Amino acid sequence: MKIGICIPYMKRGIDRKTLLDWCRAIDDGPFDSLSCGERITGYTYEMRNFLAAAAAVTERVRIIPSLYVLPMHNAVWAAKELATLDVISEGRVTVTVGVGGREDDYKAVGASFKNRFQRMDDQIAEMKRIWSGEPPFEGADIVGPDPVQAGGPPILAGSMGPKSIKRVSKWADGLYGFAMDGNADLIKHFFDSATDAWAESGRSEKPYLMGGFWYSLADGAEQSLQNYVFDYLKIFGEKEATSIAKTMKMHTPEAIAEGIKAIEALGAEEIQLVPATADIKEVERLAKLLS
Numbered sequence: 001m002k003i004g005i006c007i008p009y010m011k012r013g014i015d016r017k018t019l020l021d022w023c024r025a026i027d028d029g030p031f032d033s034l035s036c037g038e039r040i041t042g043y044t045y046e047m048r049n050f051l052a053a054a055a056a057v058t059e060r061v062r063i064i065p066s067l068y069v070l071p072m073h074n075a076v077w078a079a080k081e082l083a084t085l086d087v088i089s090e091g092r093v094t095v096t097v098g099v100g101g102r103e104d105d106y107k108a109v110g111a112s113f114k115n116r117f118q119r120m121d122d123q124i125a126e127m128k129r130i131w132s133g134e135p136p137f138e139g140a141d142i143v144g145p146d147p148v149q150a151g152g153p154p155i156l157a158g159s160m161g162p163k164s165i166k167r168v169s170k171w172a173d174g175l176y177g178f179a180m181d182g183n184a185d186l187i188k189h190f191f192d193s194a195t196d197a198w199a200e201s202g203r204s205e206k207p208y209l210m211g212g213f214w215y216s217l218a219d220g221a222e223q224s225l226q227n228y229v230f231d232y233l234k235i236f237g238e239k240e241a242t243s244i245a246k247t248m249k250m251h252t253p254e255a256i257a258e259g260i261k262a263i264e265a266l267g268a269e270e271i272q273l274v275p276a277t278a279d280i281k282e283v284e285r286l287a288k289l290l291s
Contacts, residue, residue, distance in 0.1 A: 002270040003260070003290065004033030004064065007054065008278035009045040010231070019053055021280050027058040029287040033094070035064040035272050040072070040105035042231075048081060055089035062092045066176065066272060067158040069100035071116035072109055075123035076143055079130035083147040091148030096176045096210075097124070098158035102235065117167060124171050128152060156210060162193055169197035174208025176272070180229065182213035182250050182259035188266050211263040212272035213250055217285035221251035221276075228276035253289050 007022045008014055026034045034054055038047040047065055055063045063085065070078060086093045099116040100106075106113045130136065130143050131152035147153060157168035158176040165175065177190030194207045216225040226245040233241035249255050256273075263271055275282035 001260075001264040001268055002032035003030070004035055004061070004270060004272045005031055005283060005286065006035045006037060006066065006272055006274040007050060008275060008282075009036050009047065009050055010039065010042065010228075011278045012043055014045060014278050018278055018280075019050060020057055022278075022283060023054045023057050025280060025283045025287070027061050029283065030290045031061055031287070033062040033064050033270065033272070034058065035066040035096075037066060037274075038069050038100075039102070040108045041102065042235075048085075052085060052088060055085055055092065058089075058092075062094055063089045064094050064096060064272070066096040066156075067098040067100070068095055069105065070097045070123050071099055071119045072106055072111045073123075075126040076130060076136050078123065079127040079152070080143055080145075082127075082153055083131060083145050086147040086149055086153055087145050089148075093147075093149070093153040094156060095153050096156040096158050097172075098176075099164075104235065117164065121167060121171070124155065128171075154208070156208060160190065162197075165190070165193045166197045166200070169194065169201040169203065169207070172207070174210060174269075176210045176212065178212040178272070180214055180244070181248055182215075182255075182263070184259070184262035184266060187211045187263055187268070191266055191268070208270075209266075209268050210270040210272060211266070211268045212274060213259060213263075214248065214274045214276060215250040215256050215259075215286075216276035216282065217251070217253065217256070217289070218275075218277045218279040218281045222248075225251045225276040253285070256286070257289060 036047045036050050103113045135142050154173045156174045156176045157172040159165045159168050175194040177187045179186040191209050198207045225248045229245040230241045
């Protein structure tokens with residue numbers, strides 16, 4: 001099973017050195033991919049710039065926007081940006097798309113929160129047309145550049161509900177089943193739903209299955225993980241965020257190793273581990289755990 005790490009993008013104080021140190025440590029370590037999520041509101045850094053920098057300073061690992069909240073964006077812009085990232089990385093991009101769940105982010109950029117599932121379906125079709133070399137409208141020039149990967153980067157969907165998974169089974173290459181606490185039973189539910197949906201949609205190939213969870217191996221890991229989860233979820237209510245934060249368990253080498261093993265046993269082809277801090281020890285100690 002391939003293992004990737006999400007670079008930190010939600011902490012104040014992240015600078016050029018932090019980003020470069022993380023990217024180089026991941027590329028030099030026992031990892032297969034590097035990802036970054038997308039947020040607008042809150043103190044977060046912009047995903048595209050971070051991943052372009054990562055693509056330029058790494059040589060080996062795949063570069064994964066995860067997840068790209070597609071309905072907040074124009075499909076042609078997204079196709080152009082992702083093709084450019086594919087060029088910078090020399091064909092190492094896999095994109096994970098989704099609709100997200102933060103209406104404030106949509107509102108902040110002037111995007112509608114309504115009909116976002118249908119919009120994403122339509123956007124994927126438009127992006128694939130652009131990557132195939134079709135012009136955006138009759139009489140227009142094509143939109144470059146050509147992605148290095150023929151037909152464009154592989155597309156995974158960050159979907160959770162059965163209706164959503166059924167929709168994406170018609171166009172996605174796979175599913176990103178993320179469980180905040182690393183609950184293997186929940187990830188199994190996502191994977192089983194995807195496998196069934198792909199078959200029902202008449203897909204000849206099985207879905208690429210990627211799991212993921214939050215973790216910390218920095219000093220004070222348990223508290224750091226709880227703080228991270230609270231900050232991430234507090235927009236949905238501080239009481240609920242506090243309750244969920246206290247259930248987090250992926251803050252010891254033993255728990256993380258067991259969590260990875262359990263997800264691998266489900267048939268996962270890849271896992272994304274999302275650290276709670278920007279401390280480089282998150283990478284170094286995880287690399288030691290995996291060696």
